Amino acid sequence: MRINCPVCGERDRREFYYKGAAVALERPAPDAGEAAWDEYVHLRENPAGETRELWYHESGCNGWLVVTRNTVSHEISGVELASEARS
């Protein structure tokens, strides 16, 4: 797998740390309640197919990326900076 970092260009998967589903960008309010926090921390859609996830370019620009990737074919169809994906 190779990931095309918007800052550094196409790099080997080994340069990146995988965090997981991009729900991590939607942190609930501290008082949102048990169910909201359970959703955020634990429950996952876990699709067989296209998914949006967070990767960290650890051995590169140190940027957090939102990667759109297929969990069956491992094909990557989109990469953007998390800061931009969020706004």
Place this chain on the structure above:
Amino acid sequence: MRFSGLKVLKEGLTGNKGWKPHWRDPEPKSEYDIVIIGGGGHGLSTAYYLAAEHGLKNIAVLEKGYIGGGNVGRNTTIVRANYFLPGNSEFYSHSLKLWEGLEEELNYNVMHSQRGLINLFHSDGQRDAFARRGNAMINQGDDAILLDREGVRKHLPYLDFDNVRFPVFGGLLHPRGGTARHDAVAWGYARGADQRGVDLIQNCEVTGIDIDNGKVRGVQTSRGAIRAKKVAIVVAGRSGQVAAMAGMRLPIESHVLQAFVSEGLKPVIDHVVSFGMGHFYISQSDKGGLVFGGDLDMYASYAARGNLPLVEHVMEAGMTLMPMIGKAKVLRSWGGIMDMTPDGSPIIDKTDTEGLYLDCGWCYGGFKAVPGSGNCLAHLIATDRPHPAAAKLRLDRFRSGVGLMDEEGTGAQHNLH
């Protein structure tokens, strides 16, 4: 048909023409009392114990592919009871005891071999942690022996003891740990369930779960609708998708785990050896192949095959620990889909839907759990009360934060196990 030495001898002398298929290939009926989704190790053992221990009759196992085609036939076959935390500890202890009587119970040779498992350690801190784990195992009633460096040398003279990064300080020996023939476990339970009247229905994919007024009514499948009073989801890596058919989201992310086997060699590795610091473990099959693996690829995947960086990592770790295997040729590598929970521990529980049960979250360690999981899930389905050995494997521990079982102590979050 019962297996015996005499029967094997007789068949051997008469051209092996008298063997019969081990189970029927029935058409699905329109209704069952209990439907088990998933014909892996756990689904088959659940059906077996429902029939054998609870005397229940009208049961079907629905398998989308063929019996034994999932993780139950893709794992590295390690069977052990060396867990530390309450919950896991009593559950795996229960499972290992069932393993020890399994061949007689099933009249089937599952080649369970208690050859001993050694977990290596490489620092004083790790020694303390393993001493503590060994005491927890002994308190649970299982066996553990703390070996010093010379003790390990007696068992595993071929290791590189003086590796600069990971010198071998000692190991925790679990003498009752070992391996079994994975396919045979699936086949043995399948045959046992079939003999007791369970319908094993292959090529039957569940595509929907029918729920009415908060109560399960049956399932939709590629071979038509099947009504059922009780339904259990026992689909390992596919748990997220099948649970979604019942409107549930699970604390599960599916990852790929790879494994490798070498050409057949003369006996050289007598135990199961685990090198945790290098993410590497190995044993030798009875055919002579070195069976080994390492860590997850560490990204969500349903591909049942991994990427090359991990292949390289596993080979490097193996060479670091036991340079003698360097000339062995790797025959095959493959991957399986792992149902990873945030704390790395499993779930056997009811769901919010009446009559719908869930057995999942086996991560990379569910082969050893096959007897225990089936035994405990059958108990839950038959009596609607958890089996004492599995009472802590609850689904709601994630929401409440109470009773999380994070064996590694890294935090109960996805991607840390």
